[in-house]
Amino acid sequence: MAHEGGGGTEVLAATKLEVEDMETGDGVDGGRVVCSVSWCVSGPSFKLDEPLTYSHLSSNALDELQHDLTVILQQTISHPSLHPQNLTIIPRKKSWLLNLDAVILADAGNAVDALFMAARAALWDTKVPRTRAVEYNAPEASQVAGDSAGAMDVDNREAIPTVSGFDTREMVRTAADFELPDYWDEGEVLQGQEKWPVCVTLNLVSIASIQCVLRAN
């Protein structure tokens, strides 16, 4: 998790990895990235010297604002040129879904910049668990025909000189499932770290108002 602040604006961003199946679920080969933004308190404060008033911001407007920010974040972070390389578990079968969730704890302006700062920080710290492809091969029927105990008898199976189920050399092509080699291992860093973007917002102040300010001085 990463916690970013910008004066009065505070954003908390966190990433979570989920396993997705390409055949039965929404998985995409190579993994995918999904972002979401939500508010903690009911919306931005438009006037700093007055307590928060949202009489002009209904819950619909708030949902729209939330959606706008989500879209900005989503379309930038999930751009193909930034896509991390190590989100595949088993090619064409299982991949990681990277969920990036941001919560705006306080908004005193320029939430977009803070969002990207938080997102970058969270993605930088993300570690992808290491996986190992696993496949189990049942022994062929003809070889266990003579067994009284049937195919479930482990001892007889080992005596049969077939290819070992643990031979991983050819496995990547035919692997059906995966396992985590080390429970305590945090994993490897999410690739593409140096490419995550930082956002700077430029606001155009009208020239007429600048002239008024100068004249007053």
Added chain:
Amino acid sequence: MSSRIEILNDGGFRSDGRKQYELRDITIDLSQQGTADGSAIITHGLTQVMVSVFGPREAKMRSQTLHDRAVLNVEINVAPFSTGDRRKRSRADRRILELAASIESTFEPVVQTSLYPRSQIDIYVQVLQQDGGLLQACINATTLALVTAGVPLLDFVCAVSGGVYSTQPLLDLTTLEENDLPNLTVAVMPRTQKVTLVTMETRLHVDRFRDIFELACQAGQTIHKEMKRAVKDRTVALVGAMDTGAKHSSVDPDAMMEDR
């Protein structure tokens, strides 16, 4: 992995290494968040909840105000990354609405609302991490946030969750324990020993109820001590900051250094 995790083993230890009546580590952070009038972040073990309080202030909609008291408005936002499975809950989720209603009814008799007619006190709860004892953490954080906001209360409200493992009562349950055991949450006002909330969603034999209920009330006293300590530390820090400011303006710089 097929081995079941033991809720309470023969040595009297639970799955996270605690003893039967041991509460999880509590950390309280009362620093200001955003523009809130009062805010608190409380952590019970791995459960972390942040509450911001705004008010008493003019209500959003005049039609919802009461002529003689303030209205409490509780809104909860659960972060999608707060649980083990990431799940995005909408604001109108039934469980969340129920949680909000519980919090509101807990504080309704405790906040001195009659002092602020026609106004509204907004309580925004943000759940950052969940590992069991969510209602407990929300209530404790709300109490602290109301205290830091300066809203007059009759007393602190201290909440604790508890459960029963066969015949043995346990306190302060984690998610693992909550899923397996009948559990309840009790909120007490420590000075008067009055209970403002008892809630249970599972089934528990009535003979077991008394033990866990009394135990939970006692545990409320322990939590009260922690909360009082945190509030006192914060107040001392604030008063110290105010004093330093006063000294700066009235005493000349050379004399000021000697004060320290």
